[in-house]
Amino acid sequence: MKCQKHLFNLDDNVHYLNCAYKAPLLKSSETAAINALIKDRNPFKLTPDDFFNDVHNVKSLFGNLINCHKDNIALIPSSSYGFSTALNNIKAKVGGNAITIKDEFPGSYFSLKKWCENNHNELRIISPSINSYKLGANWNTEILKNINENTSIVLISSIHWMNGTKFNLTEIGEKCKKYGAIFIVDGTQSVGAMKMDVKKYNIDALICASYKWLFGPYSMGLAYFSDKFQNGSPIEESWMNRSNAKDFSSLTNYDSNYQKKSNRYDVGEKSNFLLIPILLNGIKQVNSWTVNEIQNYCKGLAKPIIEELSKFNVKFEDEEYLSPHLFTLNLPGNIDSKSLKKELEKQNIYISLRGDFLRLSFNVFNNENDVNKLISVIKKQLQINNN
Numbered sequence: 001m002k003c004q005k006h007l008f009n010l011d012d013n014v015h016y017l018n019c020a021y022k023a024p025l026l027k028s029s030e031t032a033a034i035n036a037l038i039k040d041r042n043p044f045k046l047t048p049d050d051f052f053n054d055v056h057n058v059k060s061l062f063g064n065l066i067n068c069h070k071d072n073i074a075l076i077p078s079s080s081y082g083f084s085t086a087l088n089n090i091k092a093k094v095g096g097n098a099i100t101i102k103d104e105f106p107g108s109y110f111s112l113k114k115w116c117e118n119n120h121n122e123l124r125i126i127s128p129s130i131n132s133y134k135l136g137a138n139w140n141t142e143i144l145k146n147i148n149e150n151t152s153i154v155l156i157s158s159i160h161w162m163n164g165t166k167f168n169l170t171e172i173g174e175k176c177k178k179y180g181a182i183f184i185v186d187g188t189q190s191v192g193a194m195k196m197d198v199k200k201y202n203i204d205a206l207i208c209a210s211y212k213w214l215f216g217p218y219s220m221g222l223a224y225f226s227d228k229f230q231n232g233s234p235i236e237e238s239w240m241n242r243s244n245a246k247d248f249s250s251l252t253n254y255d256s257n258y259q260k261k262s263n264r265y266d267v268g269e270k271s272n273f274l275l276i277p278i279l280l281n282g283i284k285q286v287n288s289w290t291v292n293e294i295q296n297y298c299k300g301l302a303k304p305i306i307e308e309l310s311k312f313n314v315k316f317e318d319e320e321y322l323s324p325h326l327f328t329l330n331l332p333g334n335i336d337s338k339s340l341k342k343e344l345e346k347q348n349i350y351i352s353l354r355g356d357f358l359r360l361s362f363n364v365f366n367n368e369n370d371v372n373k374l375i376s377v378i379k380k381q382l383q384i385n386n387n
């Protein structure tokens, strides 16, 4: 794949290495959104089908990315909504526990903490047992060690949102299945840029905000709920999720049946006429690039950074546990990450600081030029600090 920057309106002199913060808008999504606004001038053109069709199209395309049927997918306004939907429908094991990882994203951490308090289960936060920049192997072992017959839930991100550590979803999913634990994954920082397969990994619920790797709008996300959730109770009772919702003239023939499977969990006003076109266009584009190509492209960008900066004592995670689209620079001890970030910004290089981690994240709008500029500014700072 070649660089796709021409499909975006990113400033030419800006090096945006921060898709994990928010993806830039595709030009085609900008057009889709403007057309959607203009369409809103004339609501008489809106048919009942318009309330449902594009939502189904979004779900089908998302299903392709994660290997499931569209009826197992719900449209959510935020990841926290997705976590609450799943957790509200999970029965606790008596005297059991729920597992998450150290420094998990606050939305999922607090959702799980509350569930534990309400269900008299212990919240277990798994940390690596070593102090190293190569955390992946040890951390995965620690997670696996802790899953047993008392585990009610395992809730983790597919990769750590702060430093990109990859979690072994195959092994964790197998262990959850063996012990009857519900496996919930936050895919926000990987789905769209890294392979996801809810069946292969035995995932029961996969929750994704869309405004990063899916090129969606802020305030819309997608969630997969396995068939274990198909008779569950949604957070709210949207009229649109009833079986008879398409028949606008007889909505008060109240229908107590929900639409099939996870469609019952769709957020109210899911047909958001201004945001759905952006989401649909973003996921279409990801499908057409293909996740495999996106990941390979990011690998190509990550390689020279790792090779060049390793020579200057910057440390990286082992390849097996490093996500090429999102990873961190473990800087020599004499380098202050806050001042390095400021220096990078002076040079129009945008990255994030999460905890002590300088987080780099790439996508297909980045190119060799961004990478070379990053390497040269960091090298210069490292040399200044060594003198």
Ligand SMILES: Cc1ncc(COP(=O)(O)O)c(C=O)c1O
Residues within 6 Å of the ligand: 020, 077, 078, 079, 080, 081, 105, 107, 157, 161, 186, 188, 189, 209, 221
């Ligand atoms: C791992 C992870 N989950 C979720 C989110 C977004 O959460 P929400 O959709 O609830 O705002 C982020 C945003 O940075 C994230 O990094």
